[in-house]
Amino acid sequence: MIRISKKVEYALMALKFISQSDNKLVTAREISDTKKIPYDLLSKILQKLKNENILISNQGTNGGYSLNKRTDEIYLFNLMNMLDGDVAVADCMHEAKEKDCSLEDSCSIKSEVAKLQKEVEDVFKNKTISDFV
Amino acid sequence: MIRISKKVEYALMALKFISQSDNKLVTAREISDTKKIPYDLLSKILQKLKNENILISNQGTNGGYSLNKRTDEIYLFNLMNMLDGDVAVADCMHEAKEKDCSLEDSCSIKSEVAKLQKEVEDVFKNKTISDFV
DNA sequence: TCTAATTTGGACTAATATAGTCCTATTTGA
DNA sequence: TCAAATAGGACTATATTAGTCCAAATTAGA
Ligand code: SF4
Ligand code: SF4
Numbered sequence: 001m002i003r004i005s006k007k008v009e010y011a012l013m014a015l016k017f018i019s020q021s022d023n024k025l026v027t028a029r030e031i032s033d034t035k036k037i038p039y040d041l042l043s044k045i046l047q048k049l050k051n052e053n054i055l056i057s058n059q060g061t062n063g064g065y066s067l068n069k070r071t072d073e074i075y076l077f078n079l080m081n082m083l084d085g086d087v088a089v090a091d092c093m094h095e096a097k098e099k100d101c102s103l104e105d106s107c108s109i110k111s112e113v114a115k116l117q118k119e120v121e122d123v124f125k126n127k128t129i130s131d132f133v
Numbered sequence: 134m135i136r137i138s139k140k141v142e143y144a145l146m147a148l149k150f151i152s153q154s155d156n157k158l159v160t161a162r163e164i165s166d167t168k169k170i171p172y173d174l175l176s177k178i179l180q181k182l183k184n185e186n187i188l189i190s191n192q193g194t195n196g197g198y199s200l201n202k203r204t205d206e207i208y209l210f211n212l213m214n215m216l217d218g219d220v221a222v223a224d225c226m227h228e229a230k231e232k233d234c235s236l237e238d239s240c241s242i243k244s245e246v247a248k249l250q251k252e253v254e255d256v257f258k259n260k261t262i263s264d265f266v
Numbered sequence: 267t268c269t270a271a272t273t274t275g276g277a278c279t280a281a282t283a284t285a286g287t288c289c290t291a292t293t294t295g296a
Numbered sequence: 297t298c299a300a301a302t303a304g305g306a307c308t309a310t311a312t313t314a315g316t317c318c319a320a321a322t323t324a325g326a
Binding site: 005006007038040041058059060061062063084 | 312313314315316317321322323324325
């Protein structure tokens with residue numbers, strides 16, 4: 001059904017929220033409350049973004065998150081990769097070859113699927129967080 | 134993870150196969166055997182395509198399927214719709230509003246997601262079976 | 267030094283979607 | 297009448313996505 005996962009949506013909302021908070025640290029709780037995002041899930045997402053150097057985190061009382069990149073340096077394509085794994089329109093299109101397709105031998109559409117992959121990738125590679133702010 | 138379902142892949146292979154069979158009727162068994170597609174699943178797909186007037190079917194001995202449209206009249210976008218339901222990058226983007234998002238009130242990214250939806254749709258609307266043949 | 271606010275992170279469960287199977291009926295040419 | 301085929305409902309299995317639970321570590325401030 002070709003969709004953006006909730007994780008990615010939550011990440012987009014969170015990054016937008018943080019980018020609009022003028023350098024002030026933002027807590028997971030704040031975002032969760034104002035955007036109605038499940039707290040635990042959001043926490044995981046922010047941690048991931050921190051580990052991927054999209055965010056900087058400060059632990060402890062008065063802690064929170066802040067951006068570590070400009071919004072136009074954060075690509076939707078990369079976000080999707082971080083949070084959901086490879087953006088691949090078919091099993092055979094994964095970068096890492098863990099997921100092979102058992103039909104690869106008899107497959108008659110692989111090269112066309114590859115073109116499609118390219119076109120879909122381009123859509124997501126051409127969007128950054130700044131498009132969402 | 135943004136992918137084309139197996140159903141759609143199987144449909145593409147089947148339609149390609151049929152289109153290359155020079156007006157001769159093609160059976161589900163033939164396609165299933167040569168393309169290694171699970172027979173029962175493929176049958177369902179072909180039946181669906183018949184009900185959607187993409188294929189014509191002939192029952193009984195010597196029966197089989199043939200195309201009811203030119204390959205350049207069969208859009209990937211429509212195939213996906215038929216077989217998997219709405220192509221929607223997010224819950225709120227479904228045509229029929231069965232699937233609403235509970236966050237719609239607090240959502241800060243909906244309009245940008247709508248743009249994305251449009252771009253993704255365009256990719257699939259600009260591909261027909263003829264691109265796969 | 268204690269406490270509350272916070273991030274960190276593993277393990278788990280629940281819900282949903284996708285893929286595949288099974289079974290029976292119907293149609294039809296030979 | 298038989299065998300080859302489509303038709304289609306109901307079901308099961310698998311995988312993915314979404315969400316929850318719990319315990320630990322960090323840190324500012326009282
Ligand atoms: S069926 Fe063909 S296109 Fe689809 S995943 Fe397998 S090899 Fe790739
Ligand atoms: S979170 Fe926003 S963009 Fe996503 S489905 Fe809900 S309303 Fe649409």
